Amino acid sequence: MGLAGTGVIWIALLGPVIALLTHLSWHAITTSLSAPGAFDPLVLSAESGAVTLGVLVLLGTPLAWALARGGLPFPRVWEAGVLASLLLPPLVIGLLLVFMIGPYTPIGHLLSGLHLSATDTFLALVIAQVYESAPYYVLGAQAAFSSVDPRLEQQAALLGDPPRRAFRRVTVPLAAPGLAMALAIAWARAMGAFGAVVIIAYHPTGLPLQIWTTLQETGLPSALPYALVLLVVALPLPIAAYIWSARARGRRRG
Amino acid sequence: MLEADVEVDRRDFTVRASLTVAPGERLALFGPSGAGKTTLLEVIAGMVAPRRARIALAGRVLTSTGKSATAVPPWQRKVGLLRQDPGLFPHLSIRDNLLYARRGRAGRVGPAGPAGPVAGADGAEGADGAAAGNLAELTELSEILGIAGLLAAMPARLSGGQAHRVALGRLLLAHCDALLLDEPYAGLDASLRRTLTDLVVSLVGQRRVPSILVAHELAETQAFADRLAVLDRGQILQAGSPSEVVLRPASRRVAELVGYTGFVPVPGSGSGSDRGSGPGSGSGSSPGSGPRSGRGSGPGSEETVAGVHPDRVIGGRHPDRGLVLAGVVTGCRPAGALWEVTVRVSGSRATVVARLPEAAPSEQEIALTALDPPCFGPDGTAVGIGETATVPR
Numbered sequence: 001m002g003l004a005g006t007g008v009i010w011i012a013l014l015g016p017v018i019a020l021l022t023h024l025s026w027h028a029i030t031t032s033l034s035a036p037g038a039f040d041p042l043v044l045s046a047e048s049g050a051v052t053l054g055v056l057v058l059l060g061t062p063l064a065w066a067l068a069r070g071g072l073p074f075p076r077v078w079e080a081g082v083l084a085s086l087l088l089p090p091l092v093i094g095l096l097l098v099f100m101i102g103p104y105t106p107i108g109h110l111l112s113g114l115h116l117s118a119t120d121t122f123l124a125l126v127i128a129q130v131y132e133s134a135p136y137y138v139l140g141a142q143a144a145f146s147s148v149d150p151r152l153e154q155q156a157a158l159l160g161d162p163p164r165r166a167f168r169r170v171t172v173p174l175a176a177p178g179l180a181m182a183l184a185i186a187w188a189r190a191m192g193a194f195g196a197v198v199i200i201a202y203h204p205t206g207l208p209l210q211i212w213t214t215l216q217e218t219g220l221p222s223a224l225p226y227a228l229v230l231l232v233v234a235l236p237l238p239i240a241a242y243i244w245s246a247r248a249r250g251r252r253r254g
Numbered sequence: 255m256l257e258a259d260v261e262v263d264r265r266d267f268t269v270r271a272s273l274t275v276a277p278g279e280r281l282a283l284f285g286p287s288g289a290g291k292t293t294l295l296e297v298i299a300g301m302v303a304p305r306r307a308r309i310a311l312a313g314r315v316l317t318s319t320g321k322s323a324t325a326v327p328p329w330q331r332k333v334g335l336l337r338q339d340p341g342l343f344p345h346l347s348i349r350d351n352l353l354y355a356r357r358g359r360a361g362r363v364g365p366a367g368p369a370g371p372v373a374g375a376d377g378a379e380g381a382d383g384a385a386a387g388n389l390a391e392l393t394e395l396s397e398i399l400g401i402a403g404l405l406a407a408m409p410a411r412l413s414g415g416q417a418h419r420v421a422l423g424r425l426l427l428a429h430c431d432a433l434l435l436d437e438p439y440a441g442l443d444a445s446l447r448r449t450l451t452d453l454v455v456s457l458v459g460q461r462r463v464p465s466i467l468v469a470h471e472l473a474e475t476q477a478f479a480d481r482l483a484v485l486d487r488g489q490i491l492q493a494g495s496p497s498e499v500v501l502r503p504a505s506r507r508v509a510e511l512v513g514y515t516g517f518v519p520v521p522g523s524g525s526g527s528d529r530g531s532g533p534g535s536g537s538g539s540s541p542g543s544g545p546r547s548g549r550g551s552g553p554g555s556e557e558t559v560a561g562v563h564p565d566r567v568i569g570g571r572h573p574d575r576g577l578v579l580a581g582v583v584t585g586c587r588p589a590g591a592l593w594e595v596t597v598r599v600s601g602s603r604a605t606v607v608a609r610l611p612e613a614a615p616s617e618q619e620i621a622l623t624a625l626d627p628p629c630f631g632p633d634g635t636a637v638g639i640g641e642t643a644t645v646p647r
Contacts (some may be wrong), residue, residue, distance in 0.1 A: 151339065
């Protein structure tokens with residue numbers, strides 16, 4: 001009974017993937033993807049996704065660490081800040097980003113002084129992706145760091161490791177499976193980011209927007225191949241991270 | 255040599271203690287839970303900031319408050335701490351756990367190490383030499399600890415006793431200048447605890463490091479220490495050899511902590527002479543054994559009590575060996591291979607507990623002799639030993 005119920009839920013969750021695979025025709029794939037420039041959105045999404053991940057690791061990791069170890073005053077306030085971008089609908093984030101970094105804002109002026117723009121540029125795409133994926137990384141990394149027993153870090157210190165070295169030798173390896181999962185989920189969110197992207201980074205066109213415009217212009221069948229490409233790009237990292245972290249945990253069990 | 259003079263605030267009291275532990279010496283801090291024992295170790299290890307302290311280890315000042323404040327961080331103290339949780343790194347093999355401190359240090363020294371501008375070849379040679387030294391010591395120590403067959407295993411595979419052996423080996427390979435043991439074997443069974451304690455004792459003696467064990471079980475501290483300090487609510491009440499502390503408690507509170515359960519008014523103890531005891535008479539190390547004959551006189555016998563330890567009572571009347579107690583059995587239950595007999599002492603409200611080889615039925619009249627019981631004056635300080643104690647002058 002319980003097993004059957006779980007099975008139904010599992011199939012329902014996998015339904016969209018099954019639908020995609022059953023409705024794709026080989027002909028549609030070849031015609032859509034053989035068009036000139038068909039892979040440009042893919043390349044753009046992969047590049048902006050990689051930059052997004054870099055930004056997340058660089059800025060999100062210290063924040064996640066501080067949240068996990070309670071090193072911040074008013075921790076609830078900080079957590080609320082992280083949750084805000086998770087709870088706001090992406091479309092709303094996009095609208096608000098226009099008011100924050102659009103061309104007629106102080107930040108926009110500052111950027112144009114540097115010959116940059118945060119509207120319809122690669123930078124805009126990265127910013128939108130960061131906003132849509134950051135909470136997933138920060139919260140996941142926070143959980144990963146929280147799972148590391150602080151007494152082990154203390155033990156490393158007593159064995160001669162200054163904090164940075166203890167972090168590198170004990171904390172990071174122990175949190176690594178959780179960090180990898182957080183990063184993988186953030187990658188999937190960044191790849192699929194649409195709501196904020198459609199408002200501040202309609203151009204250049206990444207994969208999600210390519211699906212949207214193809215759907216608008218030529219209809220469902222020709223949009224499906226891009227959906228497959230998006231899955232193929234977005235999913236391997238999470239799957240690899242999942243397998244790797246499961247194996248790392250297994251190794252630890254001996 | 256480890257010297258610690260520490261004052262550190264706890265929620266409800268202040269821990270004030272002063273300790274000196276010589277190289278190779280084993281000091282046990284004994285006291286009830288929450289007496290401040292662990293806090294003291296954490297201050298020495300540099301994990302808790304004291305209000306006022308001066309800590310020196312092997313000629314280095316680790317902590318000093320005041321004008322020229324010093325606070326050496328934990329990772330430069332070379333103080334080893336072993337807790338109940340062995341704290342092995344779960345992502346590293348036993349070998350890597352054991353060599354953890356060595357690897358870290360090697361990383362720090364490196365080619366541009368403190369040796370100065372050395373040629374690359376020399377540096378590599380030095381590293382090789384260190385690695386060989388590590389390996390030899392690792393092999394030797396893992397043989398002694400009985401973990402030689404486990405070096406490739408992961409910590410999760412180890413039993414509790416094995417994990418503790420590895421944790422001890424890891425500290426010894428780190429070449430700590432002091433070893434702090436915070437009830438490390440509290441969760442293990444008695445025979446394992448004994449084996450591990452013996453192992454620590456022999457290794458501490460071999461390596462000549464000062465060591466401190468914290469425990470709230472007396473037997474455990476006795477098996478380990480050659481000096482015992484009794485800590486209660488942040489104060490060291492008495493320090494001395496384990497047998498001295500148990501047989502000659504400096505105060506009634508110490509007696510209670512080391513297991514004295516009955517306090518019987520001494521018949522005919524002179525109240526007048528008790529008054530004469532100044533604050534100086536509290537030093538428990540004074541082995542003053544007062545005369546045993548009932549020479550004391552006058553009323554006020556309530557004021558001096560003899561401490562009765564359940565393990566230091568024999569059946570029968572033996573006035574030459576201590577204080578004879580007559581009473582009625584009120585309870586009897588098995589305790590190990592002995593019987594724990596509760597006796598209400600005639601002529602007083604006191605009850606004593608004795609562990610005797612034979613059971614005694616309730617309501618039976620019984621005579622017991624408390625062997626050389628320590629006696630305590632009305633203020634709780636020790637006033638001597640014997641059937642009727644008088645102030646040692």
